[in-house]
Amino acid sequence: MLYGPGVYTIYTDCPSGQPSCGSGASYTVTVNQGQIMGHLLFDWSGNTNIDVINVWESGQFGPSPMFTGTQTTTDSYSGDDATVWSLMSTDWDGDGINGAGMVDGPFVGFSANFNLVKPVPIPAALWLFGSGVVGLVAVARRRTAVL
Numbered sequence: 001m002l003y004g005p006g007v008y009t010i011y012t013d014c015p016s017g018q019p020s021c022g023s024g025a026s027y028t029v030t031v032n033q034g035q036i037m038g039h040l041l042f043d044w045s046g047n048t049n050i051d052v053i054n055v056w057e058s059g060q061f062g063p064s065p066m067f068t069g070t071q072t073t074t075d076s077y078s079g080d081d082a083t084v085w086s087l088m089s090t091d092w093d094g095d096g097i098n099g100a101g102m103v104d105g106p107f108v109g110f111s112a113n114f115n116l117v118k119p120v121p122i123p124a125a126l127w128l129f130g131s132g133v134v135g136l137v138a139v140a141r142r143r144t145a146v147l
Helices: 122-146
Strands: 006-011 026-031 035-044 047-058 072-074 081-083 085-089
Touching: 026 035, 026 047
Parallel strands: none
Antiparallel strands: 006 026, 035 047, 047 085, 072 081
């Protein structure tokens, strides 16, 4: 589930799609303007419905212990200076690590976080795919002509 700005309490023992049922351990999350929150359930090695909550911010890099040095690049598609990440996990629980410590499953206390990268634009992807197919066809034709 995705959430916009607001304050949310997510409970870990709720059925999928009903995170505010009031049962189990809980996260209380503030999502500010310019941020988006995702609540995901995943399974790992026999453990089911492990809750992961991430708050992402657009064009945000830090402060973050995950990155050092220059943290921007030139977007080759548009030519604009742009950050590497479309959305980056924030340190929304204030412990100095992006993401937040999980409260259920086998990873209690571990901060789960992940960033969303800019997708390759479809026109560029099609151009690259098309040129690859043309190259493969040319190689195949050359092999049959030699035999």
